[in-house]
Amino acid sequence: MDAKMVFLILTFSISVLGMLAFVVALIQKQVLVPASAAKSIFGPNELGHSEPDSKGRMGDQWRALDQSAKVPILFFIVSSTLWLVLGSIFGLFASLKLHTPEFLGTQALLTFGKVRTLHLNIITYGWLSPAALGVAMWLVPRLTKVPLQNVRTLFSAGIIWNIGVVLGCIGILLGVTDGLEWLEFWWPIDILLAVAGAMVAIPLFKTVYLSKEKHLYVTMWYTICALIWFPVLFVIANTHFLHSGVQQAIANWWFAHNVLGLWVTPLGLGIIYYLLPKIIGHPIASYQLSLFGFWGLALFYSQVGMHHLLGGPIPTWLGNLSVVMSAGMAIPVITVAINHHVSTYKHFHVLKDSVVLRFIVFGAMSYTISSLQGSLHSLRTFNYITHFTHWTVSHAHLGLYGFTTMVLFGGIYFALPRLVGRNFKSPQLLNLHFWVASLGIIIYAVSLGIGGWLQGEELRNIHGSFEQSMKLTVPYLVIRSIGGTLMLLSHLLMLYNVISILRSEKGEVVK
């Protein structure tokens, strides 16, 4: 029999079996969750009261849990903040070089191809991953009502992870790389990251095992699965002898989209699912809906990667599968959007008082926009325009910055006062950070989105030329650098905020 037929039959049977198992689980009510679980994040007297950014007396009941893994969590947060600043400096270099190619042009170590790669890897593995892990793991004791277990393992994981990132970056500078986008770190160094990722799972699972909560809150679903998915993805994608030629490109983009969809996104969504209701003081709009959002993400998001290779030399069925799954992503995205935005809409006034909530709501809105944008430009009609253009870069930043990074800013600003037992000396600097960063990413995403779209139309114009498609992007690239500069400035503010709360002896100590 034709090999292709074997695959079709096999994949079909596996999918059907999976769906059957899901239906059986539904019938047995294994999957349903009681709506009361949505209230489990509130302590006595907390429900109905919005929570201020600063650590108040109300938070005292959480103190033992909040500080159960103080040292490693602080290590994750502070190290990732430093990486964020460094990574955005490289990002700005890359951005400037695209419209001023002579900028640092004679430096072999700072050529565009290297600074761009450093930017991407530092932000993904130096900032997003450990920052998201730091905040997500900080929430675990709050959600299980048990102090975090194996605190030392978590700390070691943080150290090993950071050593991996340092070595990986040195490798990129010296030209020791695997040469695959999102997987540039040399494979022996990747072992450090895979081991560290798996080590973070140990305290997580041990704490979950001891959990005093009858039902796991939605944040935990996302965190548990993210920590299962990442090591698997990372190890398979980095086992290079498995891959070659076009198939390697397929595996490459399977990983590259999954590192967003199954790693950074679930951690970010989990944080929103906790902080949004917590700060407004009311449970999320529909707890059952969050279940659809979760399983929809697990099923659809894991299969969308091939829209990066549409029109290229890949099997057609593979491209089509990813297009269908990308469109399917609209389901979990809309359910999550209803949950987030309806909850916010009902308690909009809290935004006036809470800077943390501003970050979270900005992130939730960006998630909805960038995900729907993603579903749309996966359709061939749109993809043929946006593919190979700066539109993709704009979209990636809307997702990874507008959504994830903004949520992490909020998460870190929420966690720090409760972690160190002091409040920020100048809360207005947090607010300034929010506005500078928001303005920066809006300028960035809009300018590059427009530039990329026009570039894509020109790349399809049979009467046009490549020259035209490139020239017209330059003004948008200049505006992008302005947005990028604002983003970098906001990160310097954040670094100042983080250092000041750690150093301030005179800071208001809450007893």
Next chain:
Amino acid sequence: MNKAYIFVFGGISTITLSIFLFVLAPRIQVAVIDKEAVSAQTPYTENELRGRQSYIENGCVYCHSQQVRDPVAGADQHFGWGRPSLPSDYIYDKPHLLGTMRTGPDLSNIGSRQPSRDWHHLHLYDPRSLVEWSIMPGFPFMYDVVVSVESPKEGAIRIPGKTDHWIIPKEEAEDLVSYMMSLKRDREPMKASEVAQ
């Protein structure tokens, strides 16, 4: 018991399905395609492989794709980039360099499209000396510059517009240009049966 197992098993099964569809199945299918068609490509020489490594280290792939799309998807053919790419065009490529950005033009067939070694060297040394509107970074660190009226050395190239400035490519530049000159994915691949005849 808090049903954590549902998420553990659910998480593992969704990722397994995804691995099956996107890693295993394409691997077997592409192997079958490669067996059916003999590639029009020849293996890279040692120089070309070193040049390819330099292409990777300097991150050329972040601006240059090496995949020509189907006419329905874009104007690739009208730009003279060649026929749509086939899986068999890449059987010697490891790591793959298909690329997903076109800040610069596609390079699938740059060896056929621009057969002049000197052009490549001058362009790498200073892209804007040949293409005034280019935003490509130059790679002056891959060249020595010599001031001389006569050609200082075999292989030296005079900088256009100057009578006495020459660039001498270092080994890395020679390898990189050899690699680019080898990119000729414009021939049709042949079936194994046709080759036997």
